[in-house]
Amino acid sequence: xxxxxxxxxxxxxxxxxxxxxxxxxxxxxxxxxxxxxxxxxxxxxxxxxxxxxxxxxxxxxxxxxxxxxxxxxxxxxxxxxxxxxxxxxxxxxxxxxxxxxxxxxxxxxxxxxx
Amino acid sequence: xxxxxxxxxxxxxxxxxxxxxxxxxxxxxxxxxxxxxxxxxxxxxxxxxxxxxxxxxxxxxxxxxxxxxxxxxxxxxxxxxxxxxxxxxxxxxxxxxxxxxxxxxxxxxxxxxxx
Numbered sequence: 001x002x003x004x005x006x007x008x009x010x011x012x013x014x015x016x017x018x019x020x021x022x023x024x025x026x027x028x029x030x031x032x033x034x035x036x037x038x039x040x041x042x043x044x045x046x047x048x049x050x051x052x053x054x055x056x057x058x059x060x061x062x063x064x065x066x067x068x069x070x071x072x073x074x075x076x077x078x079x080x081x082x083x084x085x086x087x088x089x090x091x092x093x094x095x096x097x098x099x100x101x102x103x104x105x106x107x108x109x110x111x112x113x114x
Numbered sequence: 115x116x117x118x119x120x121x122x123x124x125x126x127x128x129x130x131x132x133x134x135x136x137x138x139x140x141x142x143x144x145x146x147x148x149x150x151x152x153x154x155x156x157x158x159x160x161x162x163x164x165x166x167x168x169x170x171x172x173x174x175x176x177x178x179x180x181x182x183x184x185x186x187x188x189x190x191x192x193x194x195x196x197x198x199x200x201x202x203x204x205x206x207x208x209x210x211x212x213x214x215x216x217x218x219x220x221x222x223x224x225x226x227x228x229x
Binding site: 009034036041042043044045046049090092100101102103104105106107 | 118120145147154155156157158159162170205207209217218219220221222223225
C-alpha cells in the first residue's frame with residue numbers, strides 16, 4: 001500500500017530563513033505527489049503537485065518541491081520564510097490509475113519566529 | 115464558484131446521539147470525498163462518490179457511519195450512536211475529473227466533539 005513519511009512533526013525557522021519540509025514516499029512506481037497547507041480550523045489548500053511533467057514543481061506562495069526518484073523524496077522548500085507561512089503542511093500520495101484517493105502523511109507544523 | 119461548503123462548522127453532541135453533516139461540493143464536480151482528521155494526524159480517507167454512486171468505503175467507516183449523495187450533488191455523512199472516539203474534524207472534498215491529477219478542493223470541515 002502507498003504511504004508517505006514526513007520527517008519532523010514540528011519545524012521552527014526564523015523569518016527570512018530557508019524552509020525545508022521533508023517527505024518520502026513508498027512506491028515502486030512513481031506516484032502522483034501533493035503538498036497541502038492547513039491553517040488553524042480550516043480545510044486543506046493545495047500548494048503544489050507532481051504529476052511527472054517536471055521534477056521541479058513550483059507552487060503558490062513561493063513554495064517549490066523537487067521529485068527525486070532515486071531518493072523516493074518530494075521535499076518542500078521556500079527560500080525565505082514569512083510569518084504568514086506558519087501552518088501545518090501535509091504531503092500526500094496517490095497511485096496512478098487507482099481510485100484517486102489521497103494518502104496523507106502525519107503533517108509537519110511549521111513555526112516562524114520573528 | 116463558492117468552493118466546497120460544509121455545515122455545520124462545529125458540532126458538540128452527547129455520546130450515543132446521532133449526528134449528520136452536510137457537504138455541498140463545487141457544482142460541476144462529479145466526485146466527492148469524505149476524510150476524517152484527528153488531532154496530530156493527517157486526514158484519513160473514509161469514502162467517495164462519483165455522481166450518486168458510492169464507489170469505495172474505508173474500513174474506518176464502521177456500520178455506525180453512513181454516507182449518501184442522493185442526486186449526485188450534496189452529500190450527507192451520518193454517525194449513529196456517537197462515541198468519544200468519533201471526535202474529529204470531518205473534511206469533504208470534491209474534484210471535477212476521474213483523474214487525481216486535477217487535485218481536490220477541500221471544504222473547511224466540520225469539527226465534531228462527543229462529550
